[in-house]
Amino acid sequence: MHTKAVSVATFKLWSLIVTAAMMSACLPQSALSDDAAPQLLRHVVLFQYKEGTTPEQIEEVTKAFAGLKGKISEIVDFECGTDVSVEGKAGGFTHGYVVTFKSEKDRDTYLPHPAHKEFVKLVGPRLQNVLVFDYWVKK
Template sequence: MDKPLLRHVVLLKFKDESSPEDIQKVEEAFIALKDKISLIKDFEWGTNNSPEGLNKGLTHCFFVTFESEKDRDDYLPHPAHKEFVDLLLPHLDDVTVVDYWAK
């Protein structure tokens, strides 16, 4: 059996006053983390398109995969991640983060 992987799911809601260009800069900065932080084993993202209307304003999903909790814990204070968070915060209205071991 393959080694289980740790999934780090980040759901974002942007401020109403954030422009599409601002949001695109945040998207690009998050996407760039996969090339800046070798601890990231896989990465995918997308925007909500559910017809159910249950997203509570959360529009973006980022799905980051790690091999261990240590890798995730080292990622969080990583300078590239901190730089991303600094770019995100002025545009962030709400965030939900869920981490789980894939089964």
């Protein structure tokens, strides 16, 4: 009995710690003070490809997207992957890409950049749907 009570208390304590950590990590930029840790801007892009888009075409898009890091100096990092969630809530989006910037200004330079515009020309005709979501994180 005593062991079970300790386990429940330990679980509750860890739940509180995890909840507090998650809440502090997800603060809006306006909630962070000037002396807060340096921040990064994550630019999340989800793609739902049109039916009939081949694996080779998707690979071409992924390589071109990754290649933007070498063409646009404002990009700090690039990550990508396919949906592996077991929840079945991806809404048809199969591929995710995360582009990281140091500032909104850097993101705003990236968007109209000729290399990005060229990439959009490549990917656009292959997409059924796209979702873009930007958020701030502490380094």
